[in-house]
Amino acid sequence: MAGQILGDRYQVERQIGKQTGRWTLLARDLQTQELVVLKLLFIDEQLQWDDLKLFEREVEILKSLSHPSIPSYLGYFEHELPNAKALALIQTYVEGKSLEQCLQQGRLFTEVETKQIAKALLGILTYLHGRQPPIIHRDLKPSNVLLANRQLYLIDFGSVKRVSGNDTTAFTVVGTYGYMAPEQFSGRAVAASDLFSLGATLLALVTGTQPSSLPRVGTKIDYAKLPNVSPEFADWLGWLYEPNLDRRAKSTQEALHALDHGRQAETAPAKMIPARKPADTKITLTKEPTFLEITLPARMGQVQLQIDQQQISLTQKRLGIQTGRSQTSPRNDITKLECLQSADADGEATFIIWAGTQKYELKSTPAFTQPELDWLTYELSTWLKLPISR
Structure with a gap:
């Protein structure tokens, strides 16, 4: 599609990603000459209702967000294709590497670097979870975090969920195996679900290994065998990456406080x-x-x-x-x-x-x-x- 003009304004430069029925493209806005990201959803006989629902929700939620570490919503249009129609979401383009790309290139992150990343991501999640109603990302993982100009960006809100009132169900099961909290398999999503995904992401950064492949004792990771990780930080990571929702960190504020001050040996309820x-x-x-x-x-x-x-x-x-x-x-x-x-x-x-x-x-x-x-x-x-x- 390189060179093709979509929406009478956006000239495609290259493809960034591709999934069934969805393309992500890098394009140039011919009016401003700025690079933008186009996320296309194809409306054809293969389209699933859940895919359309998630896409429309992503557009709706991105319109309401304004955060320096979240790519901005720029617009939305429909594009006619020879055999179908596509819905296109326009976002600002952030030029950088994903944390997944860093890992694939063999980079390991030190404990100090991982803590800095943890604080930055907790800051973004605090913003999302503090919205009314709270917004749960549901798919935090290394490939959805960009590192650009020494700043982190959280991208891909295609799995995002608003939680209002007593509604903690998602109905659509979304996420990525190894990074998705256990409760998401039954369609439930709460703020602590993002903290589980954060814990999994940080484990991948500091070990260079997918969390599902780390050594285990029973059903839990053997944190004593993690290389180059202090016992205190390993304990904190295990608290986030806790399968049992009742024993996991409950909020970003709680996680940040424990990261700065340590998890005290207090009387457990x-x-x-x-x-x-x-x-x-x-x-x-x-x-x-x-x-x-x-x-x-x-x-x-x-x-x-x-x-x-x-x-x-x-x-x-x-x-x-x-x-x-x-x-x-x-x-x-x-x-x-x-x-x-x-x-x-x-x-x-x-x-x-x-x-x-x-x-x-x-x-x-x-x-x-x-x-x-x-x-x-x-x-x-x-x-x-x-x-x-x-």
Whole structure:
């Protein structure tokens, strides 16, 4: 197709990629003389409905994105062919090498380089997952990450999915074996699914081997045998590349915090001893799978903490009426749970939930009793699925 003009404006220079019913072309915009990428989907008798749905979704979502590390949406047109019609998506062209090309050329990335790549990709994913509704890429892998002018770009949003409300299903199974989170095989996609793919990508970079081919102990990778990787970084990678969704990193913020500060040897929720609600407590706790509310007695009123799928909020109340503005943050920002106890004779304790740089402090007046501390520690840690540090 080299030399052919599409859409009365774009002269094809070469083919970048080809799949059944889909071509990716490098073309020159004859009006601006800039190079662009054209992604073509052929409308013929072989077209699958899911392919059309994914293509239209990619166009819709790219229109809404604006990030320096994501190629920009430039336009969309239809092109008549001799025996069919094609839909064409136009994007800015980024001249660089994919991480897959780097690996094929025999390049291995050091731990320091891999951590830098991890932070850059976590920054892009933070942007996507922070959209309302969140956007899940679903196909993060070395071939979909470009390295250009010392900057990383995330490309190919053909598998992208918006997750709204309680909708965590994708219906269409998409992704790449070895990089795709286990839950995606059943059509489910959540923010942590992209973190699994990120972990797989980073493993490939630091080992030069496809994750599915790395040495294993049982069903898990033998991280002790990874070359040139510190135990701390191997532990972090294993946390991302964890097949069990409940044991995997939950958010980009949580992953970034652990990458910078290490995964502390904290009390894991799964190992905690269940604690019952004390009979004489004035603290109320309501919990459901997607909602938690705690109300504590405080001076001249109450403090109420609420966490749902969208946000965390802390409100001061007096006689049941809100006093002042609520402190709120996105639910996905929650990364850490602490219980700090003073060294004074009264041993007053404070629970702190960290959401990004914001902290949500839970204190009771009178101070928590030990049974209340044990009960709330258990309930908060198991519900948030976060270890608790003291």
